[in-house]
Amino acid sequence: MKPSSFVTAMAAVLVLIAAQHAPLAAGRGPRVIIVGAGMSGISAGKRLWDAGVRDLLILEATGRVGGRMHKHNFGGVNVEIGANWVEGVNGEKTNPIWPMVNSTLNLRNFYSDFDGVVANVYKENGGLYEEEYVQKKMDRADEVEELGGKLAAEMDPSGSDDMSILAMQRIFNHQPNGPATPVDMVLDYFRYDYEFAEPPRATSLQNTEPTATFADFGDDAHFVADQRGFETLVHHIAGQYLSTDNAGNVVDPRLKLNKVVRGIWYNRRGVVVSTEDNSRYSADYVIVSTSLGVLQSDLIQFNPQLPDWKIIAIYRFDMAVYTKIFLKFPRKFWPTGPGKQFFVYASSRRGYYGMWQSFEEEYPGANVLMVTVTDRESRRVEQQPDDATKAEAVAVLRRMFPGVDVPDATDVYVPRWWSDRFFRGSYSNWPIGVNRYEYDQLRAPVGRVYFTGEHTSEHYNGYVHGAYLAGMDSADILINSVFNKVEFKVRGKYDDLQAAAEAM
Template identity: 50%
Template sequence: MKLLSSVLVLAILFILTMTSASPSPTVIIIGAGVSGILAAKTLHDSGIQDILILEANSKIGGRIHSVQFRGHTVELGANWVIGGGPRSNHLYEIASKLNLKTYLSDYGNISANIYKQEGGLYPKHVVSAALEVAETRDQFCTSFSTRLSAPGHDRDDVSILVSQRLFKEVPTTPLDMVIDYFYNDYEDAEPPRVTSLKNTLPRYEFLDFGDQTYFLADSRGFESILVYIAKQFLSHKHEVIRDQRLKLNKVVREINYSKSGVQVKTEDGSVYQAKYVIVSVSVGVLQSDLIVFKPHLPQWKTQAIYEFDMAVYTKIFLRFPYKFWPSGPETEFFLYAHEKRGYYPIWQHLETEMPGSNILFVTVTDEEAKRIEQQPDIKIQEEIMDVLKKMFGNDIPEPEEILIPRWWSNRFFKGSFSNWPIGYSQRRHMQLKVRKAQNINNDLGLISLFFV
């Protein structure tokens, strides 16, 4: 499960020197997701209040996105917050301050809740043995990553898969693969073969903030946390932001930048001028042709963007006329082991958070998520029902409704969150963060902001 506190959100800030010839904001911020709102608040708190936020969607939040599903609020994007660690998690603190309903996710009985490909549960002792191997393997990979990055002994990066091979225990059976998926893909949205070891393990978000993961299920939605932050510097009435510095449904298509300033053009024909611009969109959007930069970004910058990974993490929700799955303590999460890695693997029912809702959701990632997105809803439902019948028998009802997010297809996101790929060097990463680019006009600077 991907936690918001571990999501990497990329923004590019152009620092330009000019004297404005007409009334215009000092800074335009493109995107009102986490990074955009935090960038705006940082500027505001620093005394720069003449800002303008342009958001393509009809509300703030970005990939923090809740919707109504059969009378219940469900989260298409960020869903968990973590706490209990040595460092304070600001998001968890806000959730607590707002009295948002959160529920501790208990994965402790996974060994009793893994289903075979053709039906039936794996014996608990068999799964327990496989989980013990997986835990030992994960500890080995974490230790190996620490040795690779040790001061004075810094060595080239490898994939998580390479470290698993060194451990001599690479998951190959359906059971081992779904457990490995639970340990890795469920967190990173990409498999170990393409994920950086040095930049993934140890998972510092758990070391810093704790390993208690709380599933947020509140009618106000996860986005209420971001609204709370935005209300600290944007004018509002009750829960609605009513500030002229925030413009919704503004799809930015072109950014012109020079020594004299920046010009931002939107799809509806609007044109905005400013001294600086912060582009707070996903790396997936930066890799697409939605926004055109004039002049083109320098090759070293473009290459740094293109080499990073935008992963896809999709939760598919289904509402049934009645529940047919086990419920009660230690049943919330269950896994489906298939010979094809990542084939509808991680399941969760919401009877704890939303009693009587009869809602299940399944998490899919990476290439499977992309494959699924390209199918019509009815085809996806057929595949899901085939899996559910394998687990619970043929005498189960059809869903009354299905909700399928399409993060990869959505031109405003082009994925769910970024994942550090194998071989993406620290040098390349510094090129995303470099403040002054010596190989372009010295009046221009480029910097990348990372918010976690």
């Protein structure tokens, strides 16, 4: 069929939908399709259900529920290859994820002692740096970060004054010519890349100093290591409105797995969603909960094309890559005990197998280590054979422990979030110069097409609680439009400035 004929045919389909959905005006709840069964999509569905919207259909591209919360059996234990931590615990406010994890579901979780890192920084060719030496460098980095937070607080809320974290470091003469030594580099990596999955040159100062998650919910982080999987949380939320089996798995016919959405047609009367298996589903509205990386790819075609302002907003944000590489060994050879959970390799190459984690409490007896890489290194390792990655990682360990008999790893697992067409990355990072205006644009609906995901969370993008709250927020936008006739309004970029001026 020619493109013009196809468009005409789809227009006819939409007219038919309008006739089928005429009762909507008489008070019946709308039909809503949710694209994606990750945290945001499932959270949005729960919010709609609680508001009385019963006609829901969830289309998930993969064969499972959970999205970027995903367990994988490795070395005889289930490890988390995606989201792993509840970040932001023990503050004045309660992270909404924490009670569900720690009380309702009782998922096994462990406090992450990141303060111990300073005592476990290894030189490029073996041996530990003196803790006092590392602590002084960390103290200086803390001081500069605090100065950066004060500078950020003085910036224009429009984002017009924003700068990169790297620029802030230069202003305060912190490593003015770049990290001078491998230990400087790896500590800088630990503070920024390890959290945001991109280097300081790419990350906004204004919107990460302080990071809202820790400022609001507390500085602690708890590592989830339950054999049921962190994704159990998503199943728990889904089970509050979808049918599940005795094991808690969603078996509701309103959830369709292995349905790869490739097209969304929309007009003022309704939507049609097409999938790769040539199925079509009609509804009044659609909520797209795919990752930002998918929105930036060509997986889903919108017809008509999304407006320019929406496309620009989608591309204003970064989709970062965070890769947790798992290695199985025949025996332990690394230091264990209190304060040894994390150890660091200070390479002269930024991000080269730098951040290591052992699992003495989490997976006792498994003899598994995890090393994290991000950004360019993530993309590089995704494109090489796993055996090459295993060899590189073991070589690093042998350099770290030159007097130790380091055996070959018996197995390796390398997640490939960037290469996976259903994700195209791990989570979003807040780039320079973006403020609430761009976030409003990112989550704003286009006609009957709504958007959600951790990338639409103004304060908590990149985190599990951000995805959870974003799903509810986007559902509320739809609910307000349908039932209260309140349309979502994108606030102007300089509204805060104008309001301040008028108040003077």
